[in-house]
Amino acid sequence: MSGLAVAGIMVLNSYQNLLDICREDVFDLQQPLRSLPCAVTSPSARSNPDWEGSNASSSVGSAPPCLKRKIVVANFLPLNCTKDKATREWSFAVDDNQLLVQLKDGFPTDNEVVYVGSLNVQIDPSEQDQVSQKLFKEYRCIPTFLAADLQQEFYHNFCKQHLWPLFHYMLPVCHDKGELFDRSLFQAYVRANKIFADKVMEAVSSDNDCVWIHDYHLMLVPTFLRKKLHRIKVGFFLHSPFPSSEIYRTLPVRDEILKSLLNADLIGFQTFDYARHFLSCCSRLLGLNYESKRGHIGIEYFGRTVSLKILAAGVHVGRLESLLKLPTTISKVQEIKNIYRGKLVILGVDDMDIFKGISLKLLGLELLLERTPKLRGKVVLVQIINPARSTGRDVEEAKNEAVSVAQRINDKYGSANYKPVVLIDYLIPFYEKIAFYAASDCCIVNAVRDGMNLIPYEYTVCRQGNEEIDKLRGADKSSLHTSTLIVSEFVGCSPSLSGAFRVNPWSVEDVADALYGATDLTQYEKIQRHEKHYRYVKSHDVAYWARSFDQDLERTCKEQYSRRCWTTGFGLNFRVIALSPGFRRLSLEHFASSYKKANKRVIFLDYDGTLVPQSSLNKAPSAELISILNSLCNDTMNTVFIVSGRGRNSLSEWFDSCENLGIAAEHGYFIRWNKADEWEINSSGQCSEWKLIAEPIMHVYTETTDGSFIERKESALVWNYHNTDQDFGSCQAKELVGHLERVLANEPVVVKRGHQIVEVKPQGVSKGIVVDKIIQTLVNNGEVPDLLMCVGNDRSDEDMFESINLATSLSEHPAIPEVFACSVGPKASKANYYVDGCSEVIRLLKGVTVVSSQKNTASHSLVSSKDILEVVS
Numbered sequence: 001m002s003g004l005a006v007a008g009i010m011v012l013n014s015y016q017n018l019l020d021i022c023r024e025d026v027f028d029l030q031q032p033l034r035s036l037p038c039a040v041t042s043p044s045a046r047s048n049p050d051w052e053g054s055n056a057s058s059s060v061g062s063a064p065p066c067l068k069r070k071i072v073v074a075n076f077l078p079l080n081c082t083k084d085k086a087t088r089e090w091s092f093a094v095d096d097n098q099l100l101v102q103l104k105d106g107f108p109t110d111n112e113v114v115y116v117g118s119l120n121v122q123i124d125p126s127e128q129d130q131v132s133q134k135l136f137k138e139y140r141c142i143p144t145f146l147a148a149d150l151q152q153e154f155y156h157n158f159c160k161q162h163l164w165p166l167f168h169y170m171l172p173v174c175h176d177k178g179e180l181f182d183r184s185l186f187q188a189y190v191r192a193n194k195i196f197a198d199k200v201m202e203a204v205s206s207d208n209d210c211v212w213i214h215d216y217h218l219m220l221v222p223t224f225l226r227k228k229l230h231r232i233k234v235g236f237f238l239h240s241p242f243p244s245s246e247i248y249r250t251l252p253v254r255d256e257i258l259k260s261l262l263n264a265d266l267i268g269f270q271t272f273d274y275a276r277h278f279l280s281c282c283s284r285l286l287g288l289n290y291e292s293k294r295g296h297i298g299i300e301y302f303g304r305t306v307s308l309k310i311l312a313a314g315v316h317v318g319r320l321e322s323l324l325k326l327p328t329t330i331s332k333v334q335e336i337k338n339i340y341r342g343k344l345v346i347l348g349v350d351d352m353d354i355f356k357g358i359s360l361k362l363l364g365l366e367l368l369l370e371r372t373p374k375l376r377g378k379v380v381l382v383q384i385i386n387p388a389r390s391t392g393r394d395v396e397e398a399k400n401e402a403v404s405v406a407q408r409i410n411d412k413y414g415s416a417n418y419k420p421v422v423l424i425d426y427l428i429p430f431y432e433k434i435a436f437y438a439a440s441d442c443c444i445v446n447a448v449r450d451g452m453n454l455i456p457y458e459y460t461v462c463r464q465g466n467e468e469i470d471k472l473r474g475a476d477k478s479s480l481h482t483s484t485l486i487v488s489e490f491v492g493c494s495p496s497l498s499g500a501f502r503v504n505p506w507s508v509e510d511v512a513d514a515l516y517g518a519t520d521l522t523q524y525e526k527i528q529r530h531e532k533h534y535r536y537v538k539s540h541d542v543a544y545w546a547r548s549f550d551q552d553l554e555r556t557c558k559e560q561y562s563r564r565c566w567t568t569g570f571g572l573n574f575r576v577i578a579l580s581p582g583f584r585r586l587s588l589e590h591f592a593s594s595y596k597k598a599n600k601r602v603i604f605l606d607y608d609g610t611l612v613p614q615s616s617l618n619k620a621p622s623a624e625l626i627s628i629l630n631s632l633c634n635d636t637m638n639t640v641f642i643v644s645g646r647g648r649n650s651l652s653e654w655f656d657s658c659e660n661l662g663i664a665a666e667h668g669y670f671i672r673w674n675k676a677d678e679w680e681i682n683s684s685g686q687c688s689e690w691k692l693i694a695e696p697i698m699h700v701y702t703e704t705t706d707g708s709f710i711e712r713k714e715s716a717l718v719w720n721y722h723n724t725d726q727d728f729g730s731c732q733a734k735e736l737v738g739h740l741e742r743v744l745a746n747e748p749v750v751v752k753r754g755h756q757i758v759e760v761k762p763q764g765v766s767k768g769i770v771v772d773k774i775i776q777t778l779v780n781n782g783e784v785p786d787l788l789m790c791v792g793n794d795r796s797d798e799d800m801f802e803s804i805n806l807a808t809s810l811s812e813h814p815a816i817p818e819v820f821a822c823s824v825g826p827k828a829s830k831a832n833y834y835v836d837g838c839s840e841v842i843r844l845l846k847g848v849t850v851v852s853s854q855k856n857t858a859s860h861s862l863v864s865s866k867d868i869l870e871v872v873s
Contacts (some may be wrong), residue, residue: 067112069209069451069691070550073200074100075155075217077117077141090123090131097430099454099542101212102316106546114203115141116196122148142199146192153188159217160389165215167240168355168449169247177821181252190220190572197224204224207231210553213264215239215293220256222263223574230567230576235553237260237268239313240451241492245280252315256572258286262301263575266553268309270451270492275310284726296552303565303578303828307556309549312493314441314541315457320747321466323434330468332435337472340439344519347440348383349433349455350447352388352425357446357505362405362421364446364511369413369420372516377418378714379519381444382436385425399425437462438469442518444486446505452490456500460533482526483533484518486511496536499529568826577826579834586822586833588847591789594818595848598787599639602778604771604800605841607651610824613838614793621654625842634659639785641774643668643767645759645796647713648679667761667796668770669715682715682765690747694760697739716761733758754795767792768799775804786817789826790831791841793824 012300069554078098078168083090090521094101104113123131128145135141146154162181165172174179196218200211210233213221222234248254258281261267269275275297282288282299298305336345346365350356365381385402388395406421413420437443441461463483485500487493494502501514565578578835595601605611612619618667621629633640641662648665655661656675664671671680695710698719702708707723719736721729740751748763772792778785801821823831823842835841 004056023742030310035287065557067110067205068108069203069205070104070107070111070113071116071200071203071209071211071706072100072103072113073196073218073221074115074213074216075117075159076120077115077135077143079119079135079139079141081119081121083121090127090134093141096319099313099452102319102542103546105316105543106548107550113140115139115201116144116199118144118146118151123150142203144192144195144199146195150188150192153185154192155217158185159183163216164240166247166251167243167677169241169243171247173248183252186253186532188479193218193220193455195223197228199550200225201228204229204232206858210231210235210550211551212237212549216383220260220572223260223572226263227361227567227574227577230565233553233557234264235266235268235549236264237313238274239270239308239449239499241449242269242274242277244277245284248277248281249285254285258282259575260304262288262299264306265304265556266307266309266549267551268311270310270312271495272310274451274492275308279308279725283730287726300828302826304576305556305559310550311545311548312496312540313452313454314543315454315461315537315546316543317461317538317541317861319577320434320461321464323431324438324462324466324469327432328436329431329438330472332432333439334472336435336439340380340382342378343380344375344378344442345440346379346442346444346515346518347436347445347459348381348384348435348446349384350383351386352395352399354394355449357448358383358385358398358402359405360448360505360508361446361511362402362409362514363508365420366405366412367508367512368411368515369409371512375516375519376413376420377415379419379515380420380422382422382440383424384428384433384436385423387427432461434458438465441482442484442486442515444518445488445491446486446503447488447491449490450488453491453493453596456487456493456497456533457537459483459485460530460537463530480527481530481534482523483530484521484526485529485533486514486518496534496540499532509531525640564598577597579826579828582832583826583829584833585826586820586835586844588844589718591820591844592848592851594787594820596851598785598818599637600778600783600785601639601787602775602785603632603638603776603788604643604788604792604804605641606794606797606800606824607642607646609644609793609842610791610797610838624846626655626657628842628845628849629655629658629661632845633658639774639778639783642768643792643800645718645794662774664767664770664774666713666715667765667767669762669765669772671770671773682762687748687762690744690749690760693743693747694740694749697743698736698758701732701736705729708732715765716759718760719758720756720761721758722756729756766799767796769805771800771803772806788818789818789820789822791824791835793823797823798830805830805832844855 013273059060078095078100080093081090082097083094096102098113108114121144123145125145128143132143132145135143142747162172162185194821200221201616203209204211211225213234213236216238219236222236225232225234230272242248251257261278262282267278269278279297279299282290288299288301290297292298297308299308348358348361350358352358361383362381365379369376369379383402383406385399388399403423403425409421410419437459440459443455443456445455447453460483464481485497487497487500487502488505489502490505494500501517503510503514505511565576567574567576569575608614611625612621629640632638639662640660641664642655643664644650645667646665648663648670651665652664652672655663660676661675662671662673669682671682672678694717695712698710698717701719702710705721705724705728707725708719708721708729711718711720719733721733726730733753737753738750740758741762745750749760750763752759752761775785775788788804790797790804792798793802801823804819804821821831821835822833822835823829824835824837826834826836835844
């Protein structure tokens with residue numbers, strides 16, 4: 001075969017692949033998923049299930065029975081890694097102190113837990129297969145093995161230098177410090193997330209598996225997973241803060257990250273503040289709606305309801321209690337007690353980064369000692385500084401500042417036998433931290449912004465102590481335990497610790513006052529505060545947190561699987577659209593075929609957002625649209641109506657040249673069968689005294705809501721907040737609805753909230769009612785339709801869909817063979833069809849004009865699909 005022929009085949013294959021990518025993918029969540037291999041022992045054994053074409057029964061029968069899996073995905077695996085210098089062999093050990101290991105206690109015992117993540121060391125490529133086999137066999141871990149340069153760009157540069165500061169409310173403002181957004185680093189973030197997702201797919205064994213993704217490093221993984229495994233149950237938990245919309249919207253890739261997170265089924269946050277910021281971003285940037293149902297907050301996203309979970313992570317109480325019993329821990333507690341005998345020990349434990357507020361904490365102590373001379377020589381702040389997780393000039397500056405302030409305080413208020421500040425800025429064993437917790441009188445967490453911070457919980461458990469530690473404290477069994485906490489109000493655990501001194505870390509005076517308050521508590525107050533905290537920490541431990549998240553994920557996914565779903569979108573804009581099982585796209589061929597066969601057709605068309613785009617500045621119909629409508633209306637077999645919320649004057653003017661077009665204006669308050677007919681008025685809604693009550697109230701809300709305005713119709717009043725701030729306008733609309741419903745309770749009107757509007761209109765007026773009236777009139781006149789079509793895009797159009805669907809089932813109406821209730825845009829709807837947009841509506845109507853242009857029924861049968869497609873093109 002010649003080289004040219006080979007090249008031609010390659011090109012054809014490329015085009016075929018491109019078509020495969022572009023085609024709209026549809027899948028049914030009610031169909032069984034082909035089982036995947038129960039155990040994956042090598043990263044090369046990648047799963048790539050064929051969701052539609054596989055024989056599910058045969059593959060399920062051939063697969064061995066396997067446990068339901070919980071796949072925990074995090075940036076780093078919970079392993080300690082060492083390499084023997086002599087044998088060059090790698091050895092691994094599970095780090096039982098890590099949250100990822102401890103959360104297993106919250107899962108059902110019949111679940112297998114598999115971990116996916118990176119190792120904190122670089123493994124030579126020649127050793128990676130062997131290490132992978134070992135890690136999966138012995139620890140159920142699947143490593144990602146990111147290349148060193150990718151790890152640097154993904155984790156240290158993008159995550160730690162861009163996302164981490166931004167999520168902690170720090171904006172990039174200095175170009176010379178390299179803070180500005182670098183698109184190439186985001187590409188590294190994308191590549192790394194894709195690798196993580198590929199490894200997760202290797203671990204999936206069945207459609208019952210759950211994937212739990214942790215933290216901001218992996219926010220794109222839900223999209224990559226959803227592309228390949230449509231039914232997979234995906235949960236995401238953010239351990240860091242989520243910034244306010246004003247901060248988050250500065251991120252150049254803000255939409256991509258938001259859309260990817262929304263491909264998860266459940267998204268967890270530490271506090272309501274962080275969840276509220278996320279909801280605000282979804283509303284302001286993506287225009288999404290959210291509501292609370294039975295205590296669960298959900299975001300409507302293309303027919304799916306993405307649930308939000310608000311619950312701070314907990315600690316493993318049993319693990320801490322067992323460490324407290326170790327002889328090394330008890331010995332260390334005794335040593336600390338001896339060193340600081342007669343002193344009030346205040347403990348701080350923080351990572352070395354710029355958001356922990358270590359220097360602000362020290363400045364608060366300095367002010368305390370300056371104001372309260374009696375405490376000099378009695379108060380000691382022991383500050384344990386954990387090693388920094390990433391490098392950078394800011395980290396070095398923060399460390400140098402802390403050391404400098406500590407030195408100044410010690411020089412000013414210390415002596416040969418007394419240092420007010422003790423800095424432990426080197427790595428110490430975990431049992432030593434436990435000992436400091438148990439021996440300290442007070443613990444202070446002073447971060448300026450923090451997500452998951454378990455220090456206060458660990459301190460509370462350790463202060464509960466045990467018999468041996470109580471003896472070291474000089475207490476007997478009958479003595480009650482005490483603890484005192486000072487917690488920044490910007491820390492994730494702050495809302496759950498109601499007995500703590502809550503401080504604004506930016507206020508040095510506030511910190512100093514809290515430190516003084518902690519030294520001045522009575523024994524009774526210390527006992528009460530400790531008992532309150534210990535009850536919460538004990539009942540809301542890490543197992544409770546994991547179990548609660550897992551149960552909510554199962555609940556959310558159970559609700560999703562009753563829908564039929566489509567996939568659409570390229571790259572990071574990929575999404576799943578969940579719709580009712582019978583909902584499908586309306587093709588021109590299908591509609592035209594039914595249209596040709598029908599002898600009496602009734603077509604109802606909404607206007608704004610259906611025939612004319614919502615975003616269009618010029619709302620008047622185009623010449624092409626007028627021509628299409630005239631062609632349809634001149635066919636004696638057709639009855640065509642524009643059913644709109646607009647006033648009759650503008651509709652009459654726009655469609656003046658359409659002699660046979662019916663118009664139902666203001667949602668059916670006015671109706672005209674053709675241009676020659678007089679307007680019929682809904683007699684039930686002619687009372688308008690209520691406007692004198694409603695309009696002044698709307699005027700108040702217009703004055704106080706910038707961008708809103710009142711639209712005065714003959715039958716209704718509409719308060720429009722389309723151009724207002726999304727959150728404020730929505731809040732005002734909710735309040736306005738309640739206000740109007742109260743004052744108009746005895747008036748013959750209804751108050752309805754639509755798409756960025758609040759409307760007051762007479763009772764008995766709706767698009768559904770006028771559609772039903774038109775159909776009934778035709779039936780009474782002996783013109784029984786055998787095809788009904790209704791197209792609309794708004795909430796008010798759902799009444800039309802419901803009406804024409806009922807028309808086929810009501811006994812007083814003869815059966816109507818063909819009903820086309822069609823929504824503009826795929827979304828949750830009472831319609832049974834959808835089209836992509838206004839242009840698709842025009843294409844459908846234009847396509848059947850070739851049928852209506854024929855003069856007699858005999859010629860209709862001669863119209864072919866080719867003729868119709870030629871007219872459209």
